Amino acid sequence: MTEPMRTSTRHLQELHDRLTAWLSGRLGVPVEVTEVARPSANGLSSETVFFTAAWDGRREHCVARLAPAGEAVPVFPSYDLRTQFDITRLARRKAGIPAPRPLWFEPDPAPLGTPFFVMERVDGEVPPDVMPYTFGGWLHEAAPADRRRLQDSTVGILAALHDARFTQEELPALGAGGLREHVEAQRAYYEWAHGKLRIPVLERAFDWLEAHWPGDPGGDVLCWGDARIGNVIYRDFTPVAVLDWEMAAVGPRELDLAWMIFLHRFFQDLTEAMGLPGLPDFMRRDDVCRTYRELTGHEPRDMEFHEMYAALRHGIIMARVWRRRIHFGEQAMPDDPDDLVMHRATIEEMLTG
Template sequence: MIEAELSRSVARWCKGATGVTGAAKLSGGASQETWRFDIAHPDGPIGAILRRSPKGYGAAPTRAAGLAAEAQLMQLAYEAGVPSPRVMHVLTPDEDLGTGFIMQRVEGETIARKILRDDEFAAARPLLARQIGGVLAGLHRLPQDKLPALRSRSASQEISELERDYRSLNWPKPVFELALRWLRAHDPGPSAETTLVHGDFRNGNLIIGADGLRAVLDWELAHLGDPMEDLGWVCVNSWRFGEIDKPVGGFGSREELFAGYEAAGRKVDAARVKFWEVMGTLRWGIMCGGMMQRFREGPDHSMERAMIGRRASETEIDLLRLLAPRGG
């Protein structure tokens, strides 16, 4: 059982720890798992989260930064005051837990629909768009000389990679072709400034409490690039969960997001944000196609994955709303 290995691990780095209780797997793909558990301690239990690749799954997917980089980024963010869980321990090979890290568990909600509907978050919701702007500004300001090695991508390279992914699906979609043409025609070129980009900053990867944003999760797609990419991605309609008139995660307006970002001393380029929103919408659509392919080819033959293939059309209507809006 994983609790035995975790108990041995915590005894080494958590002073006074007497063991581990309540280990439960929260999510798990083939190569990466998230577990929650409590560290038993004389001062009271300490909530913790394990993120790991089990033994034998060392290789990260090409776009992912890897768990070691993720741990380093989260710790850096935590130290800089960007809401992020504190990293408690990076796994070592002799612990027999695979590769990954253990972090402090931040209480709150990540399920987007609950955050957007439940009374508990009613007071936080109107504040979130602006707050997200401020947090992204802090994230984009993390010191580059302390960052782990990360891939670096310009807008042009991102378009080419996306096009390659799309063509490999052999899934001709006129709306996606139109979006690719639009992206090429509106390629903003290299950004004036290259910063850390979170890469998956959206409703669903944020821990929200009654008081607002508590932690930014899932740093695995972090890279170096145009900071406006994060502002565009957080506005993709797929992350508004029905609240389509509130572009920022279903919480609020672009104006509030931009105001929060600029109040923290950084500048917004709205045209670049729009470019990345279109790119993000297409990216999610192509990812839906990728899930369909994995369903067909067998590694994950689940009904859920099959149905995600049928969500690509959601991104088609959203792309049309962005690129060929009808009426007023």
């Protein structure tokens, strides 16, 4: 993960022209759109576009989230941007989550060739995916106390979200929820993402989950889904914007906790494989679970199960992303399909205990 992966087939000039026409029509006044750009360090699923809009003496720094074009080999089979837009508003209003302010939702694919929504752009620092923050940079070089402050405040996002109460009527697109439904949805996603191609290490992980199913998965809450520090904007090591709600789901709290823990392990393992120390004292399971318990009173359970599930889910996604790279000629198909999973060694280690 040393160079950006291609995620779009749309040209920036075309996006500029179409955004200008759409927003001018939406607001009923001429709008000047400038500074159209894409992020370079994070994001492999939805297409993200930065731009600035000015009209009637007002100036907004904006972020548009677009469902990817079919020819771009999407990571997910569908992109419910309406639900993402609504959950962003609900998380702000009912849980006090510092999600960016939603501005406009456009369900009609005609203006940009796909549905999209626009939210405010929040300034700050994001721990990068490329090169991973474990290799160096502002978080790596921070004082241990500052890193711990960032860690604890990020776990606090999960605590606030999970303790907020939402009705099923507010989250109709997420279904009834539950661990079993979530895992079955991942099986369906695996089949969609890879078709007739079998990836043995992922199928072994599915079998492991069945053999170690929790006796009591616990109650369900609204889960962020892609709960990781790379989806948070920070100022002074404090979250100021929580991003990317496309994997939101109703399920056990541990879905988010384990994802946050494992996604750091994913980057840490990559870093150690390159002979670098990384951040071994960051996002450790015991520390994360202790902070969460202190904030919520909930004792995280079955974390080995949920971390294996996080590794499996991430493996399906990364194999799909790697196949997109193959599609765009950025990488050759490996002889062993397990090598599509960047962290196959980690999953194999977890499978053997």
